[in-house]
Amino acid sequence: MTAPRHVVPSDGCVWVTGASSGIGRAVCLELAKRGWIVAATARRQDELESLSREATGLLGRIIAHPLDITNETAVKQAVLTIEMAHGPIALAFLNAGIAPYIRAPNINMFAVRQVFEVNVMGVFACMAALMPLMATRKLGQIAVTGSVAGYGGLPKSAAYGATKAAIIHACESLKFDCDNLGIKLQLVSPGFVATPLTAQNDFPMPFLMSEDAAAKCVVNGLASKAFEIKFPWQLAYILKFLNLLPYSVYMWIIGKITGVQKG
Ligand SMILES: NC(=O)c1ccc[n+]([C@@H]2O[C@H](COP(=O)([O-])OP(=O)(O)OC[C@H]3O[C@@H](n4cnc5c(N)ncnc54)[C@H](OP(=O)(O)O)[C@@H]3O)[C@@H](O)[C@H]2O)c1
Numbered sequence: 001m002t003a004p005r006h007v008v009p010s011d012g013c014v015w016v017t018g019a020s021s022g023i024g025r026a027v028c029l030e031l032a033k034r035g036w037i038v039a040a041t042a043r044r045q046d047e048l049e050s051l052s053r054e055a056t057g058l059l060g061r062i063i064a065h066p067l068d069i070t071n072e073t074a075v076k077q078a079v080l081t082i083e084m085a086h087g088p089i090a091l092a093f094l095n096a097g098i099a100p101y102i103r104a105p106n107i108n109m110f111a112v113r114q115v116f117e118v119n120v121m122g123v124f125a126c127m128a129a130l131m132p133l134m135a136t137r138k139l140g141q142i143a144v145t146g147s148v149a150g151y152g153g154l155p156k157s158a159a160y161g162a163t164k165a166a167i168i169h170a171c172e173s174l175k176f177d178c179d180n181l182g183i184k185l186q187l188v189s190p191g192f193v194a195t196p197l198t199a200q201n202d203f204p205m206p207f208l209m210s211e212d213a214a215a216k217c218v219v220n221g222l223a224s225k226a227f228e229i230k231f232p233w234q235l236a237y238i239l240k241f242l243n244l245l246p247y248s249v250y251m252w253i254i255g256k257i258t259g260v261q262k263g
Contacts, residue, residue, distance in 0.1 A: 004184035006223050007141045009060065011090035013037040015082055017069055017126060018096030019062075020047035022195030023145070026215035027093055032060040034219065039082040039089070041067040042096065069096050069122035079129040088137060091222070094126045095145040095188070099197050102158040112159045119163035124170070131183065138182035143222060143229065144171050145188045148236050152243040152250065155203075155260040175227060187228045188218055191235035203258055207232040 014031050018024035020042035028038045032055045040048050040062050048064030055062040063086065067078045083089060097119045100111040123144055134140025149157050150164025171187040178185040192198055192205035193214040209217075209232055221229030230236035242250050255261025 003225070004139075004141070004179060004182050006184055007090040007139065009035045009037070009090075011139060012088035013039055013082065013086040014091040014093065015039045015041065015079070015089045015130070016093045016095060017041050017067070017122075018145070019051065020044045022197055022211055023190065023193055023214050023218070024093070024095040025051055026211040027095070027218050028062050029055060029058070030212075030215040030219045032058040032062050035059040036091070037086050038062040039065050039086055041065045041069075041078060043068050069126060070117045072125045072128075075122075075125045076129045079126075079133070083133070088139075089130060089133070090139065091141045091143075092126065092130055093143050093145070093188075093218070094123050095143075096122060097145060097147075097163075097197070099157070099160045099200075101156040101200070102160070103156055104158075107158075115159045115163055119160070120166050120170075123167060127174070131178075131181075134183045135181040140182070141184040141186070141222065142178070143186040143188050143218070145190065146171065148189050148191050148230065148239050150189075151239045152254075154254060155258050171227075186222070186226070188221070189228055189230040189236060190214055191230075191232050207235045 014036045016024050016028050016038055019028050019040035028040050028051060031038050037060055040051055042048060043066060045064060045066040048066060052062045052064050065078055065082055067074055069075055098115055100115055102112060144167055146167040147164040149161045150168045154161055168187060171185060175185045192208045194208055194210055198205060214231060217231035218229060242253060
């Protein structure tokens with residue numbers, strides 16, 4: 001069996017979720033620079049329209065397709081609409097996400113449900129709508145945004161980290177099927193990137209990257225053979241290493257680094 005190949009602009013268009021800001025927005029522009037037709041989705045239509053205008057003059061183009069990924073019916077319809085308008089979706093960057101803080105003792109159940117709806121159920125809805133089409137064509141590439149926060153528990157991210165751990169697990173599991181179906185599935189694991197999502201963070205963010213640098217890592221990674229596209233590599237490897245340590249050592253180090261540990 002040969003590994004699924006990475007796709008190129010002549011194979012079809014790209015679908016990006018979470019395109020209205022941050023990493024998704026920067027990735028749309030990077031892909032358009034490299035000649036892709038990009039179907040950009042998120043809820044805020046005005047931001048998508050402004051992104052579309054910003055791409056004027058690039059080799060490719062960006063077209064706004066407003067979408068709330070928590071609406072499964074709308075996701076299915078969006079996939080059909082995008083394919084009708086721009087041809088087969090060859091590449092999907094499933095990136096939309098939210099990151100509310102959750103801390104004990106006051107667990108905000110509304111926020112917990114919402115983050116699972118967007119970060120987990122929304123991603124599954126996108127894959128459910130797209131994978132059968134790619135499988136029929138035996139061609140396609142899907143990159144899903146997880147996070148290094150999914151490697152192990154970090155303060156304030158009880159729900160967010162849990163959603164990203166679920167995404168890591170889901171991608172690891174689905175990769176076995178996707179390889180047989182001709183679909184190249186990749187996991188994108190960002191560290192800290194300066195976006196509206198991290199603007200709320202009130203703690204040090206080591207190895208913080210710009211949106212543009214992150215977008216280049218994502219788009220270059222799409223052409224690589226790697227299952228996981230992780231950046232910055234320093235933070236990813238430090239966290240992977242820390243997660244190999246006994247819990248007592250892991251908790252002590254993370255508590256000290258983040259300033260959460262008292263005493
Ligand atoms: N920034 C980081 O340091 C970092 C680190 C690790 C992982 N990540 C992950 O990277 C991804 C992008 O994050 P970001 O930092 O670029 O944050 P961001 O700037 O806040 O972007 C989040 C995007 O998700 C979209 N979105 C949220 N809820 C949605 C919904 N229900 N339906 C459709 N789109 C929705 C938002 O658009 P609308 O509001 O217009 O819908 C926005 O475009 C997320 O999955 C995040 O968990 C980020």
